[in-house]
Amino acid sequence: MSRKVVLGFALFAAAFFLGVVWFHPWLALAVLFCSHMLMLFPTLVANCQWWGPVVRRFETPRPEVWLTIDDGPNAHTSAVLDLLARFEAKATFFVIGKHAQEFPNALDKIRAAGHEIGNHTCTHPSGTFWAFSSARMASEIDRFSIASRFFRAPAGLKNWLLHPLLAKRGMDLIGWTVRGLDTVSSDSAAVVERIRRKLQPGAIVLLHDGEREFYRQCLEQTLIALTNEGYRCVLPTPEQLRPRGGGK
Ligand SMILES: [Zn+2]
Numbered sequence: 001m002s003r004k005v006v007l008g009f010a011l012f013a014a015a016f017f018l019g020v021v022w023f024h025p026w027l028a029l030a031v032l033f034c035s036h037m038l039m040l041f042p043t044l045v046a047n048c049q050w051w052g053p054v055v056r057r058f059e060t061p062r063p064e065v066w067l068t069i070d071d072g073p074n075a076h077t078s079a080v081l082d083l084l085a086r087f088e089a090k091a092t093f094f095v096i097g098k099h100a101q102e103f104p105n106a107l108d109k110i111r112a113a114g115h116e117i118g119n120h121t122c123t124h125p126s127g128t129f130w131a132f133s134s135a136r137m138a139s140e141i142d143r144f145s146i147a148s149r150f151f152r153a154p155a156g157l158k159n160w161l162l163h164p165l166l167a168k169r170g171m172d173l174i175g176w177t178v179r180g181l182d183t184v185s186s187d188s189a190a191v192v193e194r195i196r197r198k199l200q201p202g203a204i205v206l207l208h209d210g211e212r213e214f215y216r217q218c219l220e221q222t223l224i225a226l227t228n229e230g231y232r233c234v235l236p237t238p239e240q241l242r243p244r245g246g247g248k
Pocket of ligand 1: 120
C-alpha cells in the first residue's frame with residue numbers, strides 16, 4: 001500500500017459518493033467509509049509506512065542498538081548524560097523545542113557529550129499533531145529551529161502532509177523497533193523486559209527524558225540489561241539507515 005493508492009482511492013471515493021449517493025446511498029457511504037478507514041490506518045498506526053518511509057531499524061551485523069530518548073531536555077538531563085557516560089552509551093535525544101528554550105545549555109551539553117539531537121516538534125501536541133494542516137506541522141518543525149536530520153512525530157502519529165515537509169528539509173521520519181512505554185508504566189522491570197524481548201542488532205529503542213525519577217530508573221536498568229546481553233548503544237550512520245532495496 002502506498003500514499004498514492006490511498007490518496008487516489010480517497011479522491012475516487014469522494015467522486016463516487018457524489019455520483020452514486022442518490023441512487024445507492026448505502027453503497028456510496030460504504031465506499032466513503034472504506035476510504036476514511038484507509039486514511040486513518042497509516043495516520044494512527046505509528047510505524048505504518050503507507051504515507052512514506054518510517055525508519056524502524058538500522059543495518060548492522062553487530063549487537064548494537066540505537067537508543068532514542070524523547071521529550072527532553074529538562075532539569076534532569078545532566079543526570080541522563082551521566083548515566084549514558086557510565087555505560088559508554090550514545091543516544092539521540094528527540095527534544096521538544098519549548099523545553100530546549102527553557103534549558104538553553106542542554107543541547108550544547110548533549111552534543112558535547114557525543115550524542116545527537118532530533119526534532120520532536122516545538123510544543124509536542126501529541127493528541128492533535130496527526131490532524132494538523134501542512135502549515136501547522138511546518139511551524140511545529142521549524143519554530144525553534146532545532147537543526148537535525150531526524151524528526152519524530154509526537155506519539156509517532158502523522159498524516160499524509162508530513163513526508164513532503166520532511167523531504168523539503170532533508171529530514172527522515174524516525175520510528176522505533178521497540179518502545180519501553182515508560183510514560184504509561186510504573187514497573188521498570190516490565191519496561192526493560194519489553195525492550196529485552198525485542199532486542200536485535202539494529203533495533204531502535206525508545207525511552208523518555210522527563211521529570212519523573214522513574215524514567216532514569218528505566219534507562220539505567222535498560223542500559224544494564226543491554227550490557228548484560230552484550231549490546232552497545234551507537235549512533236547509526238546515514239548509510240545504515242538506508243538499507244538496500246528501499247528498506248523496511
Ligand atoms: Zn514525545
